[in-house]
Amino acid sequence: MAEGTAKPLPPKRSEFERALPPLGAVGDVARPLSAFERLTSLASARRIFLLLLLAAAWQAYGAWLANPLVFPPFSAVLDALWDSILNRNLLWRAWTSIVVLAKGYVIGVVLALVITALAVSTRVGSDLLSTLTAMFNPLPAIALLPIALLWFGLGETSLVFVLVHSVLWPLALNTHAGFTAVSETLRMAGRNYGLSGVRYVVLILIPAAFPSILAGLKIAWAFAWRTLIAAELVFGVSSRSGGLGWFIFENRNELNIPEVFAGLVMVILIGLAMEGVVFRAIEARTVRLWGMQR
Amino acid sequence: MTPLLxxxxxxxxxxxxxxxxxxxxxxxxxxxxxxxxxLLGPSGCGKSSLLKAVGGFLTPVEGEIRLSGQGVERPGPDRMMVFQEFDQLPPWKTVKENVMFPLTASGKMRGREAEERARAYIAKVGLERFADVHPHMLSGGMKQRVAIARALAMEPAILLMDEPFAALDALTRRKMQEELLLLWEEARFTVLFVTHSIEEAIIVGSRILVLSPHPGRVKAELDADKFDHRAVGGEDFQRLQSRIHDMLFADRVESHG
Structure with a gap:
């Protein structure tokens, strides 16, 4: 070894082995969280706080503008909402919309699953699905409404038709993407059990692709909801009781602007409830429980 | 005696x-x-492909694979596979449900009977405490234990293992090899095991088929029945190890020269 240039060798140190100290001396390994820490770790608490903040901003801006015909303050909208629920059957109108939505949504979901199941089992089916989704997914469902009115007349069938269209393609696209992303190992494990055909799709592919399917269900729900409200702006669900969209349209015609906002708030509330309660519950019981999504 | 496979x-x-x-x-x-x-060989010797062919996932272009006299045509639960990848366990099922899944999916058992069988095999691999946990909570070694329990619970004609311990750390791998041998002592199942580790082949195997790469051809078939973990480092063990090493190494020189 060259003198001077070499770095010093590491020092020689003695070895040791020791008995592990008892853990009691460490103290608490886990400490309970304080009430504030718990509250801030609740996603719903944080969201409600944000909503309150937004409502306050609305109220402040409305009061400052002082022109209730253009932008009523939040308190006026709340009053109108309460009044509409009590005296103008707002809840019944929302329910009418939801029932129509549910019909279109369920039919769309079933069709999407059938088409995607066909698409994964045959190559022609796969080509057909990609072509159809490429054609119809960018086409706004509301653009089909005039045709639907021509075919099915003024009424629920036309609405269900455009709803199915708005649900089917985004969901089929997501589900198919989810199916193709299922790992080869998991596929082989499923076939190893002797599964094939429908049982293979139901027992392996659908649960394995569930994160994508759930994302598709959420997108489809949002598409369906906005399509429905937009379609109802054109005409009511039936002659007796229009849905939420019709409620908004009627009140705009009568210049009941707080009621218009009340209708919009109702649309938003239903959207929030669907996302925050229904989809959140599905997530907690499936993809989060399974560790497929954080 | 007639061959099983x-x-x-x-x-x-x-x-x-x-x-x-x-x-x-x-x-x-x-x-x-x-x-x-x-089945032992370097990467590219087709050992995994061979295992998949026995599993029924690949069809030979020439030759025949027979299990108990029956030609192998498609995947089936009489040849349970254990894969290298940890994602072989469906994440939406708990450990117990995972072990029960092939039993019920193949129609071999149902309900309580399948559950009893699953519990017994989960106990065999020492995971009783984790029976109701989802796979994402488990370590790699535990996941492989579940996969082994799942395969053994089917009591298949032959167990197919595709480098099952290759993705594990060295300490866990060694422990798993010992456990596999203990399970074998108990049940004496037939296992076809793919590895690229000479040491693992000698420890786990009772018989070793050495394959050459590009394309895979049979180079030798050796007996390794007498070696287990206690033999590692022994003279006979090292002799066999360097013999196999030379076979594989000679081949590599050939293919490069």
Whole structure:
């Protein structure tokens, strides 16, 4: 070894082995969280706080503008909402919309699953699905409404038709993407059990692709909801009781602007409830429980 | 004695977008009941392809694979596979449900009976406390134990293991090898085991088929029944190890020269 240039060798140190100290001396390994820490770790608490903040901003801006015909303050909208629920059957109108939505949504979901199941089992089916989704997914469902009115007349069938269209393609696209992303190992494990055909799709592919399917269900729900409200702006669900969209349209015609906002708030509330309660519950019981999504 | 598994003149090919690759060329071997038969070779010798062919996932272009006299045509639960990848366990099922899944899916058992069987095999691999946990909560070694329990619970004609311990750390791998041998002592199942580790082949296997790469051809079939973990480092063990090493190494020189 060259003198001077070499770095010093590491020092020689003695070895040791020791008995592990008892853990009691460490103290608490886990400490309970304080009430504030718990509250801030609740996603719903944080969201409600944000909503309150937004409502306050609305109220402040409305009061400052002082022109209730253009932008009523939040308190006026709340009053109108309460009044509409009590005296103008707002809840019944929302329910009418939801029932129509549910019909279109369920039919769309079933069709999407059938088409995607066909698409994964045959190559022609796969080509057909990609072509159809490429054609119809960018086409706004509301653009089909005039045709639907021509075919099915003024009424629920036309609405269900455009709803199915708005649900089917985004969901089929997501589900198919989810199916193709299922790992080869998991596929082989499923076939190893002797599964094939429908049982293979139901027992392996659908649960394995569930994160994508759930994302598709959420997108489809949002598409369906906005399509429905937009379609109802054109005409009511039936002659007796229009849905939420019709409620908004009627009140705009009568210049009941707080009621218009009340209708919009109702649309938003239903959207929030669907996302925050229904989809959140599905997530907690499936993809989060399974560790497929954080 | 008749062989349980008879692989005769099997040539396997698969297509990539640009090439038709020959994975193995006219491979013959026979596995007898209760053997721990190891397919050993460097990467590219087609050992995994051979295992998948026995599993029914690949169809030979030439030759025949027979299990108990029956030609292998498609995947089936009489040949349970244990894969290398940890994602072989469906994440939406708990450990217990995972072990029950092939039992019920194949129609072999149902309900309570399947549950009893699953519990028994989960206990065998020492995971009783984790029976109701989802796989994402488990370590890699535990996941592989579940996969082994799942395969053994089916009591298949032959157990197919595709480098099951390759993705584990060295300490866990060694422990798993010991556990597999203990399970074998208990049940004497037949296992076809793929590995690229010479040491693992000698420890786990009772018989070793050495394959050459590009395409896979049979180079030798060796006996390794007397070696387990206690033999590691012993003279006989090292002799066998360097013998196999030379076979594989000689081949590598050939293919490069």
């Amino acid at each position: 008879d692989v005769a003149g099997v040539t396997l090919q698969y297509k990539t977008p640009e090439h038709l690759v020959t994975a193995t060329y006219r491979v013959d071997f026979q596995v007898f009941p209760s053997e721990r038969f190891v």
